[in-house]
């Protein structure tokens with residue numbers, strides 16, 4: 283049996299990076315991830331990226347090593363790196379969503395976390411909240427205590 287791990291990190295979007303560059307980033311990343319059997323999700327929050335990478339440990343670590351030195355973002359901060367029993371995004375070589383930064387802050391209960399200052403303020407608990415809020419199926423959202431995020435998914 284292969285040992286799967288899930289790595290979550292946040293980073294600050296470089297000042298010269300523009301949202302319209304994301305399709306190109308995904309176009310290159312997805313086939314590379316497919317080759318390494320990496321799945322996951324990338325969130326773009328205007329000032330911050332949040333990414334979930336899952337797969338075999340050495341594969342995830344090798345992709346993350348490249349991501350770490352990528353000039354399109356700075357202040358890369360690992361939130362967690364843990365063994366997992368199953369993938370959270372099994373069908374995605376890299377799912378993608380844009381989330382409004384104000385809304386993301388509300389979901390994690392820290393309104394300023396993506397809109398002010400130079401530092402992205404996220405810990406493991408709030409990151410998982412954000413991911414869970416986004417992944418919650420539509421039928422659950424109406425009765426959920428948290429506001430449903432209005433994320434845009436781009437295929």
Ligand SMILES: Cc1cc2nc3c(=O)[nH]c(=O)nc-3n(C[C@H](O)[C@H](O)[C@H](O)COP(=O)(O)O)c2cc1C
Nearest residue numbers: 310311314315331333345348349350352354355376
């Ligand atoms: C926010 C962000 C997320 C990225 N995600 C991935 C990814 O999931 N897979 C991938 O292969 N490259 C990803 N990249 C691109 C890598 O950083 C790197 O440019 C790419 O792997 C090519 O590396 P190379 O030029 O050393 O071959 C990402 C870059 C950024 C800025």
